Amino acid sequence: MSPWNTVPWNTVLAIIGISLFIPSILAFVFIRLKRYEDLGLSIGVFLLILGVIAYGYLIPYQVIDETRLPEDYFWEDQGSVHYWERNGLFIRGTDQTNIPFFIRWMLPQRAPIEKNFIGREVIHVSTFNQKEHTALIHDVIYDDTGAILHVINETEKVSEWFWVDAHTSNLKFSNVDAGYMNIPPIDNKVNNISVGWVESNGEQNGEESVVLVRDMQRIKNGFIDGVEVSVWRSDIYSKQITWHGITYFCDETLQLTVNQASGYVIHVYRRLVLSAYLSQFLQLYYPSSMRSRVITNYLKVNNPIGEAAILTYNTTADSMKRHLEAVKDINNLKTYVPLWVCIPIFFVGFALTWRFFGRSYYWKRYKRYEQIDVSSQRRKKRRSTQRKTLAIGMCSVLLISSIGYFTYQNSLTPKDTIQIPTIQGEMPISGEDPEPTPPGTNRLIDSGRHILLPEDEGFHKGSRREWWYFNVFFNGLESDLQGYSLVVSFNQMKFFDIRFLKPDNLFILLFDDSNNGYDFSIFNKRRGTLQAGGPGVDVSFQNSWIKGLYPSWQVHAVNNEKNFVVDLEFTADFLPVWVEGRSANLPIASLATGGDYYVPRCKVSGNITWDGRQYRVAGIGYHDHVWQSIVPRSVSKGWDWANLHFDNGWEMYVSKFVLRTPFKLSFDSIIISPNNRNITEFNHFDITYTEIANPLGLPLLKYPKKLHIEAKRDDMVLKLDIVVYNTHEKVWRFARTGMFEGPCYATGTFSWPGHTVELNGYGLSEFTRVKYILGLPGIIRKI
Numbered sequence: 001m002s003p004w005n006t007v008p009w010n011t012v013l014a015i016i017g018i019s020l021f022i023p024s025i026l027a028f029v030f031i032r033l034k035r036y037e038d039l040g041l042s043i044g045v046f047l048l049i050l051g052v053i054a055y056g057y058l059i060p061y062q063v064i065d066e067t068r069l070p071e072d073y074f075w076e077d078q079g080s081v082h083y084w085e086r087n088g089l090f091i092r093g094t095d096q097t098n099i100p101f102f103i104r105w106m107l108p109q110r111a112p113i114e115k116n117f118i119g120r121e122v123i124h125v126s127t128f129n130q131k132e133h134t135a136l137i138h139d140v141i142y143d144d145t146g147a148i149l150h151v152i153n154e155t156e157k158v159s160e161w162f163w164v165d166a167h168t169s170n171l172k173f174s175n176v177d178a179g180y181m182n183i184p185p186i187d188n189k190v191n192n193i194s195v196g197w198v199e200s201n202g203e204q205n206g207e208e209s210v211v212l213v214r215d216m217q218r219i220k221n222g223f224i225d226g227v228e229v230s231v232w233r234s235d236i237y238s239k240q241i242t243w244h245g246i247t248y249f250c251d252e253t254l255q256l257t258v259n260q261a262s263g264y265v266i267h268v269y270r271r272l273v274l275s276a277y278l279s280q281f282l283q284l285y286y287p288s289s290m291r292s293r294v295i296t297n298y299l300k301v302n303n304p305i306g307e308a309a310i311l312t313y314n315t316t317a318d319s320m321k322r323h324l325e326a327v328k329d330i331n332n333l334k335t336y337v338p339l340w341v342c343i344p345i346f347f348v349g350f351a352l353t354w355r356f357f358g359r360s361y362y363w364k365r366y367k368r369y370e371q372i373d374v375s376s377q378r379r380k381k382r383r384s385t386q387r388k389t390l391a392i393g394m395c396s397v398l399l400i401s402s403i404g405y406f407t408y409q410n411s412l413t414p415k416d417t418i419q420i421p422t423i424q425g426e427m428p429i430s431g432e433d434p435e436p437t438p439p440g441t442n443r444l445i446d447s448g449r450h451i452l453l454p455e456d457e458g459f460h461k462g463s464r465r466e467w468w469y470f471n472v473f474f475n476g477l478e479s480d481l482q483g484y485s486l487v488v489s490f491n492q493m494k495f496f497d498i499r500f501l502k503p504d505n506l507f508i509l510l511f512d513d514s515n516n517g518y519d520f521s522i523f524n525k526r527r528g529t530l531q532a533g534g535p536g537v538d539v540s541f542q543n544s545w546i547k548g549l550y551p552s553w554q555v556h557a558v559n560n561e562k563n564f565v566v567d568l569e570f571t572a573d574f575l576p577v578w579v580e581g582r583s584a585n586l587p588i589a590s591l592a593t594g595g596d597y598y599v600p601r602c603k604v605s606g607n608i609t610w611d612g613r614q615y616r617v618a619g620i621g622y623h624d625h626v627w628q629s630i631v632p633r634s635v636s637k638g639w640d641w642a643n644l645h646f647d648n649g650w651e652m653y654v655s656k657f658v659l660r661t662p663f664k665l666s667f668d669s670i671i672i673s674p675n676n677r678n679i680t681e682f683n684h685f686d687i688t689y690t691e692i693a694n695p696l697g698l699p700l701l702k703y704p705k706k707l708h709i710e711a712k713r714d715d716m717v718l719k720l721d722i723v724v725y726n727t728h729e730k731v732w733r734f735a736r737t738g739m740f741e742g743p744c745y746a747t748g749t750f751s752w753p754g755h756t757v758e759l760n761g762y763g764l765s766e767f768t769r770v771k772y773i774l775g776l777p778g779i780i781r782k783i
Contacts, residue, residue, distance in 0.1 A: 047349025458534015483513025
């Protein structure tokens with residue numbers, strides 16, 4: 001049922017009534033005045049004016065603005081539904097550390113729930129308030145059995161009730177401040193609008209509350225099957241919400257395709273991921289276990305976050321066709337109803353005007369007309385004929401142009417036909433194949449890997465070493481320093497991490513486009529020079545500081561002695577990714593011993609002041625935050641690290657932490673982000689140094705200039721060559737320690753059955769090396 005079936009007929013009847021009532025008044029007045037000759041002309045002119053005004057008023061102010069959702073209105077959509085629920089503790093997988101045996105012994109295994117079916121979403125106006133023109137909406141999803149869909153251990157209904165303004169041009173929530181229920185008819189110049197998610201705890205009389213408010217962006221305009229549409233999308237990541245009284249972390253992609261003239265929804269895509277703490281899963285699936293002291297003590301040490309449920313809804317092609325037909329009916333209704341009402345009025349007015357225009361003048365001048373000569377009669381007759389011809393011409397042009405315009409608009413075949421944009425991981429309606437991504441991205445990725453809380457970004461009191469690292473390539477079109485790159489890192493190290501070096505240090509390195517490096521770092525400061533707080537990033541080092549909270553940080557780094565100042569704003573363009581710490585598929589209790597997360601890509605803009613000259617800079621950046629509490633420095637021989645940005649939009653993190661053992665043991669991690677949702681991870685890789693160099697001042701130390709990486713997992717093979725082209729050497733001779741940083745190029749391939757993706761990119765690298773007198777730990781540390 002279309003709300004446009006409820007055209008305001010009261011307005012239509014009012015116009016028709018006016019077209020009868022006013023002429024009756026005019027007839028009465030002119031008869032009383034005995035002005036019979038002017039009666040027909042007056043009525044004709046009035047009806048002409050009424051027809052034009054009614055036509056101009058009926059469409060913009062009544063058919064559109066005053067149309068309201070009627071009581072018992074239904075909007076029904078069929079969609080393919082995929083539902084997955086954890087239904088237990090954390091899933092065991094090839095990339096996940098096993099849950100301890102005593103936990104698994106106490107908690108029996110439960111298989112995840114997974115459903116695929118064709119469901120129905122229904123928006124129903126169950127009650128209408130005539131006085132306030134508001135409607136009580138019931139928004140519900142039914143499963144393939146016709147029952148309301150239940151989720152989260154069958155405890156929650158996907159069914160909400162809320163009041164909205166019933167005008168189809170509005171549809172704002174009435175009882176809560178959450179923006180609009182849907183995309184209303186708005187001007188094409190408006191490209192963003194707030195659309196809310198409101199819940200009532202699944203009850204008709206439940207209290208309405210705001211779950212979240214989305215910032216919907218218009219991403220495309222065009223035509224589908226001759227119907228003009230706009231595509232709107234919102235992406236939300238790692239947002240803490242409360243739904244039906246329970247706190248979750250939410251990832252959501254909502255895409256609506258609407259006919260902008262009417263606001264009618266043609267296609268819906270929604271992917272909702274709810275994540276929760278381990279303790280919430282235990283309370284939900286194993287409530288009796290919460291009485292166990294073993295369980296409660298375990299939760300005090302490790303309470304990570306993992307996915308609770310995933311719900312994906314995608315309108316079917318058949319349902320979209322039905323919506324398109326409904327929109328065509330709406331467009332016809334909008335076009336022809338005003339014409340049906342106004343053309344008869346206009347025609348009657350035209351006929352009366354044409355008939356009585358000359359007659360009225362004739363009766364007024366009858367006596368004088370009889371007395372003038374024949375030539376004068378001919379001139380008057382010709383003049384009257386000319387006026388009549390002019391009136392006929394003007395009315396004909398107006399009528400024919402109006403009919404011709406609407407006929408043209410309805411018969412026009414648009415050329416800019418579009419397809420509904422594909423969401424990553426979903427097949428488009430048109431059946432086109434999406435861009436290839438590694439098979440690892442199609443597996444279930446625990447969204448705990450992407451959730452970053454304010455307390456994670458701040459200082460960790462128990463950590464022995466902690467740093468906040470930022471880098472950027474100034475490759476933005478508006479950047480004055482094209483080809484330059486920068487590293488800023490606020491480091492608080494453990495005592496004796498680098499022997500004879502005090503623990504607080506600020507790294508500021510600038511690399512130009514001519515293979516030159518500039519060191520503006522400030523080293524060897526006593527403990528307490530670096531001050532850090534929280535929640536969020538709040539770090540200072542003398543006159544330098546960082547402030548912010550995901551997804552935005554401000555970086556201010558200063559070296560007064562060298563007249564160098566950096567003022568940059570980093571805005572995350574990708575989700576954060578945990579390497580160590582808060583996640584279900586990372587080592588147990590790892591958050592208690594340390595943490596490591598990074599943001600693969602950021603948009604960066606700001607200024608650099610150097611030797612009194614200011615440069616405007618912009619480009620692509622990276623940020624990570626690492627802290628560690630337990631592991632002593634003496635167990636490490638060094639590490640290899642790089643972050644890489646590829647031309648195809650992929651991002652990569654590479655890290656190898658080399659242990660000081662005779663068995664060449666290491667902690668390895670390569671994390672590939674082919675999109676902003678999923679990752680593919682290698683936990684081991686082989687590295688070959690194809691070119692090495694010796695630093696000045698410590699010739700016995702070696703570091704790589706070129707390296708080749710190979711990693712294999714399942715059917716996936718990564719081959720990568722990294723070339724560091726501008727290395728800054730920082731050597732502490734008496735500590736026999738070196739740190740080597742610089743920009744690099746990366747080329748290679750990522751292959752899996754049926755696909756080979758060429759990789760071409762750039763990034764920043766860092767290599768640390770420690771030269772020990774003896775190769776094993778615990779005998780002589782280092783000198």
